[in-house]
Amino acid sequence: MHGDDGSIAGDDTLYRRIARHGDTSMMVIDEASGEVSISSGAFKMDADGCSVYLQSVLTEHSMGPAELVNSPQNVVIAITADQVRDERLGVRRDPRPFEEDGYRGEAHALIVNPADLGRKALRRAFRVLAHGATIVVTPS
Amino acid sequence: MTHTILGSATTGDFPDPVSTSSDDVATRAWEYGNHAVLRDALLGVARDKLSRLMQLQSGWDSHRAQPTTPIAAMAANGLLTELVADDGPTPQLAPFPDGGVQIEWLVGGTSLVVDVDADGDVLITADEPSGDELFSIEFPFWNPDPVGLDLCRRLLEKMSGMVERRLGA
Numbered sequence: 066m067h068g069d070d071g072s073i074a075g076d077d078t079l080y081r082r083i084a085r086h087g088d089t090s091m092m093v094i095d096e097a098s099g100e101v102s103i104s105s106g107a108f109k110m111d112a113d114g115c116s117v118y119l120q121s122v123l124t125e126h127s128m129g130p131a132e133l134v135n136s137p138q139n140v141v142i143a144i145t146a147d148q149v150r151d152e153r154l155g156v157r158r159d160p161r162p163f164e165e166d167g168y169r170g171e172a173h174a175l176i177v178n179p180a181d182l183g184r185k186a187l188r189r190a191f192r193v194l195a196h197g198a199t200i201v202v203t204p205s
Numbered sequence: 206m207t208h209t210i211l212g213s214a215t216t217g218d219f220p221d222p223v224s225t226s227s228d229d230v231a232t233r234a235w236e237y238g239n240h241a242v243l244r245d246a247l248l249g250v251a252r253d254k255l256s257r258l259m260q261l262q263s264g265w266d267s268h269r270a271q272p273t274t275p276i277a278a279m280a281a282n283g284l285l286t287e288l289v290a291d292d293g294p295t296p297q298l299a300p301f302p303d304g305g306v307q308i309e310w311l312v313g314g315t316s317l318v319v320d321v322d323a324d325g326d327v328l329i330t331a332d333e334p335s336g337d338e339l340f341s342i343e344f345p346f347w348n349p350d351p352v353g354l355d356l357c358r359r360l361l362e363k364m365s366g367m368v369e370r371r372l373g374a
Binding site for chain 1: 254257258261265266267268269270271294295297299300301302303305307309311312313314318320328330332336341343367368369370371372
C-alpha cells in the first residue's frame with residue numbers, strides 16, 4: 066500500500082459513496098434517540114484502501130458529489146484530506162479507467178494506511194472519521 | 206426496500222409508528238414504539254441478514270468488495286448466539302468490503318461494535334456517548350474470550366433499558 070500523496074490539498078473534500086439502506090447499508094440507528102448516523106464500517110479498508118473521490122478533480126469535469134450516486138440506495142458522505150491525515154491515515158490518487166467509471170473515474174482515490182496502524186488504532190480512526198463525516202447527498 | 210418487523214413477545218401485534226413526521230423512508234420504517242422482543246426473533250432477523258451478506262455479488266460496492274466469508278459469518282453467528290438476549294437492543298449488521306462483517310448495537314450514544322474480519326478474527330469495542338472507550342477485546346473466532354463476552358452481555362443488558370425506538374430491521 067502506497068503512502069500519502071502530498072499533492073492532494075488538505076482542504077480537498079473526499080467523497081465516499083455508501084448504501085443508505087438495504088443489506089449493504091453503512092448507516093446505524095440509535096434505538097434511543099432515533100438518530101441515523103454513519104457506521105465506522107463505512108471507512109473500512111480492503112486490501113487497497115478505502116475508495117473515495119476527490120472534489121478537486123470532479124470540479125475539473127464540472128461534476129460534484131451527486132454524480133457519484135449509482136442507485137437510489139446511495140448516500141454520499143464527505144470528509145477532508147486533513148481530517149484523514151489527522152488520524153495518521155493518508156490519501157493517494159487511484160484513477161479508474163474511463164470504461165469503468167466515466168469521467169468521475171479520474172477523481173478516484175484511496176484512503177490508505179501509510180503508518181501501518183494496528184487493528185485497534187484503525188478502528189479508532191474509522192470511528193473518528195465516521196463521526197466527522199457529513200452526508201452531502203441523500204436519496205430523493 | 207423490504208422490512209421485516211420483529212416479533213412481539215406479548216401480543217404478536219405491533220403498535221402504530223410513534224411518529225410519521227420523517228420523510229426518510231428508512232427512518233419511518235423503524236419508528237415503532239418500544240416493545241418486547243424475543244431473542245429468537247432478534248436472532249432470526251440477524252441470521253437472515255447474515256445469510257444474505259454471504260450471497261452478495263463480488264463488487265457490491267461498485268469496486269472490489271467481496272461477499273461475507275463463511276468463516277466471518279460463522280464467527281458472527283456464534284457471537285450473536287452468545288450476546289443476543291430477550292428484550293435486548295437490536296444487532297445491526299453491515300458487510301465489510303474485504304469479506305468481514307460488523308455487528309453494532311447503538312442505544313443512547315453508547316455503542317458495542319463487533320468487527321469480524323474475513324478470516325474470523327474478532328475485535329469488540331464498547332464506547333460511551335462521549336466517545337471514550339469502555340473496553341475493547343480481541344480474539345480469534347476459535348478462542349472466544351469468556352470474560353470479555355460477559356462484559357458485553359452486561360453492557361447490552363444496561364443498554365436494553367434505554368431502548369425507546371425498537372428497530373424493525
